[in-house]
Amino acid sequence: MDLQPIHHEPTTFVKKYLFTTDHKVIAKQFLWAGLLFLLWGGLLAMMIRWQWAYPGEKVPVIGDLFLKESGGAITPDLYPKLFTNHGLIMIFWAITPMLIGAFGNYCIPLMIGARDMAFPLLNMLSFWVFVLSQIMVGASFFFDNGAAAAAWISYPPMSGNIGTPGHGQTMMMAAIFVTGVATIMGGINYVTTVIRFRAPGMTWMRLPLTVWGLWLTSVLNVLFVPVLGSAGLLLILDRMFGTQFFVAGANATGTGGDPILFQHLFWIFGHPEVYILILPAWGIVGDVISFFSRKPAYWYKGTVIALIAVTVLSAVVYGHHMFMTGINPLLGQSFMILTLVISIPAEVLFLNWLHTMWKGSIRLTVPMIFALGTVFVFGLGGLTGIFLGTISTDIYLHDTMYVVGHFHYTMAAATFLGTFCAIYFWFPKMFGRKMNPMLGKLHFWFSFIFITLVFGGQLVVGYAGQPRWFFDPYQYTFLQHLQDANIKTSWAAFALLFGQVFFVINFFKSMFAGEEAGDNPWEVGTLEWTIPSPPPVHNFDPIPTVYHGPHEYAHPGVLEKMGKDWLGQDEAFDGIELSASTDEKVAQGA
Amino acid sequence: MSTMAAKMIEMPPNVAAQNRARREWTAMLGMIFLLAAWAMMFAALFFSYAIVRVRSNVWPPVNAPEFSIMLPAINSFVIALSSLVLHRGVSHLRKEKLAAFRNAFMLGSVFAALFLGLQWHFWSALMASGLTPDSGSYGSIIFGLTWVHAAHVLIGFFALIVLSIQAWRQVYRLENSITVRLWTMYWHFVGIVWLLMFVTIFIM
Numbered sequence: 001m002d003l004q005p006i007h008h009e010p011t012t013f014v015k016k017y018l019f020t021t022d023h024k025v026i027a028k029q030f031l032w033a034g035l036l037f038l039l040w041g042g043l044l045a046m047m048i049r050w051q052w053a054y055p056g057e058k059v060p061v062i063g064d065l066f067l068k069e070s071g072g073a074i075t076p077d078l079y080p081k082l083f084t085n086h087g088l089i090m091i092f093w094a095i096t097p098m099l100i101g102a103f104g105n106y107c108i109p110l111m112i113g114a115r116d117m118a119f120p121l122l123n124m125l126s127f128w129v130f131v132l133s134q135i136m137v138g139a140s141f142f143f144d145n146g147a148a149a150a151a152w153i154s155y156p157p158m159s160g161n162i163g164t165p166g167h168g169q170t171m172m173m174a175a176i177f178v179t180g181v182a183t184i185m186g187g188i189n190y191v192t193t194v195i196r197f198r199a200p201g202m203t204w205m206r207l208p209l210t211v212w213g214l215w216l217t218s219v220l221n222v223l224f225v226p227v228l229g230s231a232g233l234l235l236i237l238d239r240m241f242g243t244q245f246f247v248a249g250a251n252a253t254g255t256g257g258d259p260i261l262f263q264h265l266f267w268i269f270g271h272p273e274v275y276i277l278i279l280p281a282w283g284i285v286g287d288v289i290s291f292f293s294r295k296p297a298y299w300y301k302g303t304v305i306a307l308i309a310v311t312v313l314s315a316v317v318y319g320h321h322m323f324m325t326g327i328n329p330l331l332g333q334s335f336m337i338l339t340l341v342i343s344i345p346a347e348v349l350f351l352n353w354l355h356t357m358w359k360g361s362i363r364l365t366v367p368m369i370f371a372l373g374t375v376f377v378f379g380l381g382g383l384t385g386i387f388l389g390t391i392s393t394d395i396y397l398h399d400t401m402y403v404v405g406h407f408h409y410t411m412a413a414a415t416f417l418g419t420f421c422a423i424y425f426w427f428p429k430m431f432g433r434k435m436n437p438m439l440g441k442l443h444f445w446f447s448f449i450f451i452t453l454v455f456g457g458q459l460v461v462g463y464a465g466q467p468r469w470f471f472d473p474y475q476y477t478f479l480q481h482l483q484d485a486n487i488k489t490s491w492a493a494f495a496l497l498f499g500q501v502f503f504v505i506n507f508f509k510s511m512f513a514g515e516e517a518g519d520n521p522w523e524v525g526t527l528e529w530t531i532p533s534p535p536p537v538h539n540f541d542p543i544p545t546v547y548h549g550p551h552e553y554a555h556p557g558v559l560e561k562m563g564k565d566w567l568g569q570d571e572a573f574d575g576i577e578l579s580a581s582t583d584e585k586v587a588q589g590a
Numbered sequence: 591m592s593t594m595a596a597k598m599i600e601m602p603p604n605v606a607a608q609n610r611a612r613r614e615w616t617a618m619l620g621m622i623f624l625l626a627a628w629a630m631m632f633a634a635l636f637f638s639y640a641i642v643r644v645r646s647n648v649w650p651p652v653n654a655p656e657f658s659i660m661l662p663a664i665n666s667f668v669i670a671l672s673s674l675v676l677h678r679g680v681s682h683l684r685k686e687k688l689a690a691f692r693n694a695f696m697l698g699s700v701f702a703a704l705f706l707g708l709q710w711h712f713w714s715a716l717m718a719s720g721l722t723p724d725s726g727s728y729g730s731i732i733f734g735l736t737w738v739h740a741a742h743v744l745i746g747f748f749a750l751i752v753l754s755i756q757a758w759r760q761v762y763r764l765e766n767s768i769t770v771r772l773w774t775m776y777w778h779f780v781g782i783v784w785l786l787m788f789v790t791i792f793i794m
């Protein structure tokens with residue numbers, strides 16, 4: 001039997017679109033599931049912004065529909081549920097399924113030249129377990145006392161039975177555990193697939209950066225999501241079975257549980273999670289910038305090393321979230337230094353992207369401008385992070401809106417723009433049609449300008465001293481003068497939501513009536529563009545042989561002999577000196 | 591194929607068998623990552639235990655009821671023995687001694703049931719002596735960690751039952767032995783976690 005057999009296309013609807021083992025269909029399932037929850041999380045965000053601009057006033061539309069009891073206003077009881085579920089939904093049920101679930105599934109087998117994932121059945125299971133967790137999130141809203149309300153970090157004692165009574169919080173913790181299981185299943189699949197299913201000639205140093213980003217993310221997922229699983233499990237035991245892992249009160253009797261313990265467990269997972277979310281976006285951006293600068297990615301090997309360095313460092317910096325917990329100052333300093341060290345590989349990445357563009361023939365396509373937007377907002381997020389990683393400034397900025405602005409730039413703005421970069425780039429391959437560039441550019445400028453303003457506004461009011469999570473900040477005299485700034489920020493958020501209309505129109509219109517894309521509309525060389533759009537069930541008729549790295553552009557020899565400025569990874573081209581992006585040893589071997 | 595893989599799976603000469611060996615290595619790699627994930631989960635539990643313990647002045651707490659560690663000690667033997675039996679079973683399967691393989695897995699299932707039964711008895715005895723999950727962090731650690739572990743033993747127990755039934759029906763030969771081997775790996779993992787728990791919680 002062949003190692004990667006060709007399966008026939010399933011004929012029944014259920015096997016083709018629901019319980020499918022085809023990684024490309026599972027990718028689309030994750031995309032739909034993620035987009036749906038992105039909308040939900042986004043609407044929750046709009047309600048939070050409304051509250052900070054006009055506390056106590058009737059929320060337009062949503063207030064009429066869902067908040068009849070309070071006359072349309074957001075109540076103090078509802079408010080923590082909004083930001084708790086906004087954060088958790090966006091992280092676990094919107095960004096994760098889209099960047100990792102959808103594009104991990106779609107890109108990994110296609111870009112490494114495989115017919116499917118290593119474990120297709122596990123892949124299907126991963127999606128349906130994920131759906132179960134989404135149903136659990138939905139269900140958590142219908143318990144007495146309502147949905148989870150202990151913020152996305154779910155610290156005890158807030159997340160204990162006294163802080164948040166009722167089953168909504170328990171259900172949310174269980175949902176996080178279940179989605180964690182789905183993520184781990186996906187992670188095991190991605191990690192194994194890249195190790196085992198690379199096409200002949202696809203060495204590690206010829207992998208597209210997208211695959212590198214997704215692979216490293218998967219390694220982090222496999223190793224650190226289980227730690228969150230443990231934290232959630234212990235919290236559920238505390239809530240349901242009376243254990244006292246996180247109950248501080250027990251301390252008085254000599255053998256105390258410790259709420260700080262939860263913070264340790266949470267951030268051992270939580271800091272890698274930040275990189276879990278951004279690494280795929282970095283990988284995609286690295287590829288897209290090279291593709292549309294029509295130049296080899298500058299110092300490919302350095303980018304890979306930097307990505308690996310960030311991955312490793314991300315596992316040893318979690319303490320910088322806990323400077324204010326009475327952590328040992330020596331330990332705090334070590335965490336501070338390790339945290340600041342991350343800026344070195346991050347700088348390597350940024351400089352490599354800039355160098356890639358330097359003197360390139362830049363094509364400002366929609367994916368390209370989204371990639372540049374991602375770089376810009378992540379730059380802002382990274383720079384503002386330095387002040388939080390440094391203990392002396394963190395003491396002042398801790399738990400202010402500054403923190404919110406910072407991590408939204410990194411985890412929200414950068415992943416949001418990165419996700420759309422991926423959607424615009426692979427849409428022609430996924431659906432066989434091009435998206436409208438004009439609507440795409442409108443979507444970009446609305447998204448980019450207003451997302452920058454929203455989180456910039458948060459940085460500013462945070463620096464001025466506004467704490468995060470306040471129901472009505474203007475009850476306090478020292479914050480009243482910030483209402484104007486908050487109102488402006490809120491209107492930027494509403495404009496951001498409005499800008500998404502361009503995407504929705506474009507997405508659905510292009511899916512059914514867009515221009516036929518052809519095999520390779522972007523003229524790039526990675527393997528997924530060598531096959532029809534959309535690809536057949538088995539992806540590749542013969543498994544391709546790979547001769548080059550992913551970024552062979554603007555080589556004079558290729559231009560002269562083949563009349564095009566790019567070279568496919570599977571196109572043999574003898575007699576030319578391969579560009580700097582290719583590993584020398586490999587070049588000699590090939 | 592890496593040298594490590596070559597050591598774990600002997601490379602047979604013909605192509606079909608080579609492809610089988612490659613597929614088996616892929617499956618085994620998946621299992622290794624799964625166990626790595628589960629190891630991190632248990633590592634987080636041990637980390638929690640360590641934090642709680644170093645932060646308390648006396649351990650066990652002064653008012654904690656005394657209990658015998660006889661049952662956990664016996665259980666350590668039971669689970670070690672079961673791992674040994676399953677290991678023997680797998681080597682029987684490799685030689686295609688199907689009856690011996692079947693017997694080993696049935697015995698293994700009995701040991702798994704015995705382990706769970708003794709755990710249940712141990713928990714009841716603890717509760718009777720006054721140590722409950724809600725009696726401070728001491729009770730939380732002992733019950734919480736052994737509960738989570740027992741849940742994994744339970745999964746393994748069901749798997750062993752299914753494997754035993756399939757062995758009875760002679761489903762497995764050398765060619766499709768990978769399923770059996772992967773579950774045996776899982777079982778060894780659960781056993782190692784138990785031994786770590788026994789040493790750190792009950793002896794130290």
